Amino acid sequence: MNTNDKGLRISADIIGTNNGTDVYKLIKRGDVNKMSFAFTVKSERTEVDKENRIYTRTIIVFDKIYDVAVVDFSAYDGISMQARSKEYFIDLEKDLQEKQRRKRLLLMTYL
Structure with a gap:
C-alpha cells in the first residue's frame, strides 16, 4: 500500500x-x-x-x-477500484523491459 x-x-x-x-x-x-x-x-x-x-x-x-x-x-x-491479476503486472513489466531493450538496440545502431 x-x-x-x-x-x-x-x-x-x-x-x-x-x-x-x-x-x-x-x-x-x-x-x-x-x-x-x-x-x-x-x-x-x-x-x-x-x-x-x-x-x-x-x-x-x-x-x-x-x-x-x-x-x-x-x-x-x-x-x-478495479481488479487486476498478478499476470497483468507480470506482462506489463515484460512489455516495459522489451521496450527498453529495443530502445537500447536502436541507440546502439545509431552510435
Whole structure:
C-alpha cells in the first residue's frame, strides 16, 4: 500500500476461499467498485465557502492509513477500484523491459 499524487494504491493477495473468490469476481465485474479506509492526517488544507455552505477538506499528507476494505458505498466521492491479476503486472513489466531493450538496440545502431 502506498500513496501518490492520484491517491491510495493497494495490492492484495486474495485467498482462494469462497468469500475471497466471490469478492474478486464482484470487483472484476464492477459490481463492487468502491473502497473505504480509516486514516489519520499529518497535513491538510481546509476551504470554507460560507455563501454556499461548502466545506472542503484536502488531505495533503496522510499520517497513517488503517483498515482498507472493499465496500458498496464509500464515504468519499471519486473513490474507485478495479481488479487486476498478478499476470497483468507480470506482462506489463515484460512489455516495459522489451521496450527498453529495443530502445537500447536502436541507440546502439545509431552510435
